Amino acid sequence: MWLDDLLQSWVALIRLFQTLYHICIKAVSPPAPPSQTGPSVESCSSAGKVLVGSQTGTCTALGSQLVSTAAQHGVSLELQSLLDYEPEQLLQEKLVLLIVSTYEEGTPPFSAKWFCQWLEESSSDFRMGSEALQGLKFGIFGAGNSLYEANYNKVAKRVDHQLQQLGAHRLTPCGLGDEFLGETHAAFDAWSRDIERPVHQASISAAQVQEEEAGFATEDEDSDADAEAAAAADMEDLAGPFSKQKVNQPAAISLPGQPKPMLTPVLRASLSKQGYKLIGSHSGVKLCRWTKSMLRGRGGCYKHAFYGIESHRCMETTPSLACANKCVFCWRHHTNPVGREWRWQMDDPDMIVEGAIEMHQKMIKEYRGVPGVKVERIAEGMQMRHCALSLVGEPIMYPKLNAILAGLHQRHISSFLVTNAQFPEQLRNLDPVTQLYVSVDAATRDSLKAVDRPLFKDFWERFQLCLQLLKAKQQRTVYRLTLVKGWNMEELKDYVKLLELGQPDFIEIKGVTYCGSTGASSLTMKNVPYHKDVVEFGEAIETASNGIYGLACEHAHSCCILLARKDRFLANGVWHTWIDYERFQELCAAKMPFTSQDYMLPTPSWAVFGAAEAGFDPQEERHLKVRNHPGQALQA
Incomplete structure (x- = not known):
């Protein structure tokens, strides 16, 4: 402990010396030699900076928009991430515009962490004084989420206050954007209009200061003409040139006093760009890559190996794009909304089911005539038999989910539902599902908070509580574990303790899929385990469960394995992990009690753990990527 205290003291002392050094250098440095011609606002290297602290990329996009639009109106602004910005530079700045987001519990994003820490210490350090930043003019916009309640845009508000404490002059009140209400862009446009004139004036002042520091002064007549021209431009662009450059989409339609649609115009555009087919105001459907693969006869996903699902007849959808978590491995990079309760408009469940089927069939039709796609598979794909309610978000949030399930089962479509275990009441009241998943992303309180x-x-x-409620469910239940190296693979004993709470039929263990680098997640390829790592973890679970669970299946291509309860699904030495889907529909329609063992089928040998095929169906044709396997196209 004393070493930590000593280190912190040294760090604070070094920062103090750095600050005093910058102040002294500024005071004693001689002026630059005079230039032959004086720079104008347009020709100066930069009239000011736009500093962004972004988590998901939203603030960076807003900063780019601001810089681009300002340039078209004769103001040169330099865009820079707070991650690369030395906070001490504020002592020399004349004009700074900050755009920063607020992260969990009112904390700044990683890129702004050091900047905010420096500002926190400086604003409370009497040695800095209340005039340390008296030469700085600033404006700040915050991107936050009102679901954080007291922490809503806390970072922007705190930075706004601290800069003023240090003597900086605020050009306009702090702008606040709300991700939950989908009003971030609208609020930014309004803030841009408010700050337009002060930025023009501040940039001109900054240019004049640069000219004076360069050893010359412009002619009075030229200065007056420039000021008049700038003022004229301000009057002509009173509607706000900073907001004109972005084409505003129409606002989501909602009556006064009524809930708003979950899908805002911005969110709708973002998800559509990602390939989603959107249904109504809060649902979506998307074609899985394994569906496309099996249309070509090139194999199905792990659900085909583990449970007998035909991937080309499987539909991925969700009745709720919103979620109550912001998982580090979210494959949507948090472009979907978040919430703790249903506060949006609610679409009819029959419309959602019909819309999902219609959209899915349209996407299947688009593959007619595509080279390699089998004609018979297109016909089969038009008659889907499975629905994975796990596309994105938290499906169980939708208040009429049971009606969705009924609509699927009436059409003889099986249901696979995935929940993040944050809505126990909804789970308690859930009707029978063909297979019910709970995502168990970590085994301790601290690690679950860090991962989810x-x-x-x-x-x-x-x-x-959700895990405990799972034990009471009579139909098939699954713990889904997503392994992330360095995050949740060191808690074996704690995972085993959780098994006792829910006593699931199956345990799916899968390595995390790397979805690229964004501000929303710090994961890299180093966090992705190999298949052998996943197998070793599964073997350890098998051993720790004292023989209750055994390794039943694997799908090496997906880096995924399945453990099943031996007392329920291992009969006469043969695993029975596959599902009799027709039998399930009969049992469901009879509305009589039934269990997971009433609709099980034997697992084919190629899908059993340890088989040479490693979960690849030998009836399919396997194609290996040329870049990894030159000249190979294997017939499995």
């Missing part, structure tokens, strides 16, 4: 980043303060209690 939940919105609920009582997330751990909700999580444990």
Whole structure:
């Protein structure tokens, strides 16, 4: 402990010397030699800076928009991430515009962490004084989420206050954007209009200061003409040139006093660009790559190996694009909305089911005539038999989910539902599902908070209760574990303790899929385990369960394995992990009690753990990527 205290003292002392050094250098440095011609606002290297602290990329995009639009109106602004910005530079700045987001519990994003820490220390350090930044003019916009309640845009508000404490002059009140209400862009446009004139004036002042520091002064007549021209431009662009450059989409339609649609115009555009087919105001459907693969006869996903699902007849959809978590491995990079309760408009469940089927069939039709796609598979794909309610978001949030399930089962479509275990009441009241998943992303309170980043303060209690409720379900239940190296693979004993809470039929263990680098996640390829790592973890679970669970299946291509309860699904030495889907529909329609063992089928030998095929169906044709396997196209 004393070493930590000593280190912190040294760090604070070094920062103090750095600050004093910058102040002294500024005071004693001689002026630059005079230039032959004086720079104008347009020709100066930069009239000011736009500093962004972004988590998901939203603030960076807004900063780029601001810089681009300002340039078209004769103001040169330099865009820079707070991650690369030395906070001490504020002592020399004349004009700074900050755009920063607020992260969990009112904390700044990683890129702004050091900047905010320096500002926190400086604003409370009497040695800095209340005039340390008296030469700085600034404006700040915050991107936040009102679901954080007291922490809503806390970072922007705090930075705004601290800069003023240090003597900086605020050009306009702090702008606040709300991700939850989908009003970030509208609020930014309004803030841009408010700050337009002060930025023009501040940039001109900054240019004049640069001219004076360069050893000359412009002619009075030229200065007056420039000021008049700038003022004229301000009057002509009173509607706000900073906001004109972005074409505003029409606002989501909602009546006064009524809930708003979950899908805002910006969110709708973002998800559509990602390939989603959107249904109504809060649902979506998307074609899985394994569906495309099996249309070509090139193999199905792990659900085909583990449970007998035909991937080309499987539909991925969700009745709720919103979620209560912001998981580090979210494959949507958090472009979907978040929430702790349903606060949006609610679409009819029959419309959602019909819309999902229609959209899915249209996407299947688009593959007619595509080279390699089998004609018979297109015909089969038009008659889907499975629905994975796990596309994105938290499906169980939708208040009429049971009606969705009924609509699927009436059409003889099986249901696979995935929940993040944050809504115990909804789970308690859930009707029979063909297979019910709970995502068990970590085994301790601290690691679950770090991996799932939940919105609920009582997330751990909700999580444990959901696992306990799973034990009461009579149909097939699954723990889904997504392994992330360096995050959740060191908690074996704690995972085994959680098994006792829910006593699931199956345990799916899968290595995390790397979805690229964004501000929303710090994961890299180093966090992705190999298949052998996943197998070793599964073997350890098998051993620790004292023989209750055994390694049943694997799908090496997906880096995924399946453990099943031996007392329920291992009969006469043969695993029975596959599903009799027709039998399930009969049992469901009869509305009589039934269990997971009433609709099980034997697992084919190629899908059993340890088989040479490693989960690849030998009836399919396997194609290996040329870049990894030159000249190879294998017939499995």
